[in-house]
Each structure stands twice: as structure tokens, then as C-alpha cells.
Amino acid sequence: EPEVTQTPSHQVTQMGQEVILRCVPISNHLYFYWYRQILGQKVEFLVSFYNNEISEKSEIFDDQFSVERPDGSNFTLKIRSTKLEDSAMYFCASHRTPTPADTQYFGPGTRLTVL
Amino acid sequence: LAKTTQPISMDSYEGQEVNITCSHNNIATNDYITWYQQFPSQGPRFIIQGYKTKVTNEVASLFIPADRKSSTLSLPRVSLSDTAVYYCLVGDINSGNTPLVFGKGTRLSVIA
Numbered sequence: 736e737p738e739v740t741q742t743p744s745h746q747v748t749q750m751g752q753e754v755i756l757r758c759v760p761i762s763n764h765l766y767f768y769w770y771r772q773i774l775g776q777k778v779e780f781l782v783s784f785y786n787n788e789i790s791e792k793s794e795i796f797d798d799q800f801s802v803e804r805p806d807g808s809n810f811t812l813k814i815r816s817t818k819l820e821d822s823a824m825y826f827c828a829s830h831r832t833p834t835p836a837d838t839q840y841f842g843p844g845t846r847l848t849v850l
Numbered sequence: 851l852a853k854t855t856q857p858i859s860m861d862s863y864e865g866q867e868v869n870i871t872c873s874h875n876n877i878a879t880n881d882y883i884t885w886y887q888q889f890p891s892q893g894p895r896f897i898i899q900g901y902k903t904k905v906t907n908e909v910a911s912l913f914i915p916a917d918r919k920s921s922t923l924s925l926p927r928v929s930l931s932d933t934a935v936y937y938c939l940v941g942d943i944n945s946g947n948t949p950l951v952f953g954k955g956t957r958l959s960v961i962a
Contacts, residue, residue, distance in 0.1 A: 739893075768949060778894060778937075780949035791949060826893045828950075838884075839950055841893030 737761045739842035741827050747848045748817055756812045756845045758827030767810045768828040768839065769802065771795070778826065784810065817849045852877045852940040859957040868925045870956050872938030875919045883914060883921045886937045888955070894937065898923065925958075933960045 740759045748754050760767050769781040783790040784802055799815045810829075814821055824844040855873040862868045874883070882901055886894040898905055900912045900921070911924040925932055935955040941948060 770950075777954055778888075778950075778952040780951065783949055793949075824891070828893070838896045838899070841895065844891065844893050846891070 739827055739829055739840050741825075741842040741845050743845060744843065745846045745848070747850065750819055750849055751816050754814050754817055754847065756814075756825050756827075756847070758810045758812075758842055759808050760810055760827065760829035761831075761840055762808070764829035764831045764840070766790075766830050766832075767802075767804070769812045770826045770828060770841075771823040772826065772844075773820075773823045781812070781825075814847075817847075819849050822847055822849045852881055854938045854940055854953055856936075856938050856953065856956045858954065859959070861959045861961060862928055863961050864929055865927050868928050868932075868958060868960075870923045870925075870936055870938075870958070871920055872923070873920045874938070874940045877918050877940055878942070880942045881918075881940045882942075883912065883918075884939045884941065885910070885912065885923045886939065886950075886952075888935045888937065889933075894950075894952070897936075928958075928960045930960050930962060932958065934958060 742757045746754055767784040770778050771781055772778045780793050782792040782796045782802055801813045803811050824846050826844045827842040828839040830839045852874045884899040885897045887897050888894045898907055898910050898912045900914050902914050905912045913922045935957050937952050937955040939950055
């Protein structure tokens with residue numbers, strides 16, 4: 736079964752540093768998402784992306800965040816200047832079409848630790 | 851978005867059937883009901899989805915009464931590997947490109 740992959744599985748960084756989290760969505764999917772989950776808390780939506788532009792973003796997704804689809808396969812989340820509170824699991828998700836109730840497939844996540 | 855309410859946690863012994871009920875009193879006509887499962891340190895995984903009556907797949911069954919104000923996820927004969935958090939989500943069937951909104955879910959612990 737095709738799956739969403741994410742790298743790295745764990746990223747440790749110093750506060751103020753830039754990080755790039757990478758995702759490879761399922762190959763024929765067109766809609767992409769980033770979510771995050773702080774330890775012990777809910778999964779929260781960050782941003783959705785379609786046709787090379789952001790479709791929707793949450794209030795969490797402020798100016799320090801950006802997303803990009805640099806080629807036909809990768810989908811990246813950049814955090815420009817990390818803060819301690821950015822420590823979380825970051826999940827990439829994708830789905831194929833905007834048809835009703837299309838299932839989102841999630842990757843295994845990247846655990847980001849900001850020291 | 852219809853608000854959902856689920857029990858915070860449930861315990862079960864191996865081999866038992868587990869039923870997790872989700873309440874969604876304000877569900878709209880266009881809303882589908884979807885359940886996801888999340889293991890520790892992994893991404894959520896789709897389990898089952900339905901609109902009304904009963905849906906069954908190889909993993910679970912979903913029961914939705916006629917008024918659709920609640921739904922019940924049924925896991926037959928659970929094993930230790932079914933220990934996870936289960937989320938009930940309600941979303942508009944006409945908005946496929948919509949972010950999922952997760953609540954706190956139900957933490958199921960299966961005991962040997």
C-alpha cells in the first residue's frame with residue numbers, strides 16, 4: 736500500500752535555528768497538509784496546500800512558518816526561527832481528490848525538539 | 851463544524867468487543883462521520899467512515915442511528931495491538947479539501 740513518508744524522524748535543534756521538515760506524499764495525491772501535535776495534546780491543523788499555493792492556514796501558521804513543493808514529489812515545512820514551544824510531532828498528510836469525504840493519509844511524523 | 855464528544859478513556863480485556871460512542875448532536879445534513887486511530891508516536895490512520903445506518907470493513911463496524919446525533923465504533927475481539935487513541939470526526943461531505951479537526955479522542959487500553 737502506498738504511504739506518506741517523512742524525514743527526518745527526529746530533529747533536535749537550538750532555539751532560533753531554522754529547520755526544514757520533509758514529506759513525500761503519495762504520488763498521485765494533489766492536496767497536502769501539515770499538522771502538529773504537542774506531547775499529550777490534540778492534533779492541530781497548520782496549513783493546507785494545493786496547486787502550488789496555500790489553500791488555508793491556521794492561526795498557528797504565522798510568519799515563521801512556510802511551505803513549499805520544490806519538485807514533483809517533496810513537500811516541505813520550514814520553521815525560520817524555532818522557539819521552545821515549537822517542540823512537537825509534525826505530521827504531513829495528503830489526499831487525492833476533493834471529492835466528498837476523501838481519506839487523508841498521514842505520514843509517521845517528525846519529532847522536533849527545540850532546546 | 852459539529853462538535854463531537856467521546857469518552858476520554860476506556861479499558862478492555864483482550865478478545866472482547868469494544869464499542870466507543872461519539873456524540874454529535876449538531877451534525878448537519880451534509881456531514882460524514884469518520885473515525886481515525888492513532889498509535890503512540892505515529893500519525894493518525896483512517897479506520898472507517900459512514901453517513902447513516904451501518905458500515906463494516908475488515909477492521910471495524912460503524913453504527914449510526916437514524917437521527918445521526920451519535921455514532922458507535924465497534925472493534926470486534928480486540929487485541930493488545932488495538933491499544934491506541936480513537937478519534938471521531940464530523941465533516942462536510944461537500945468540502946473534501948478541508949482540514950481535519952481532531953478532538954482529544956478516546957484512549958483505549960487493551961489488557962491481557
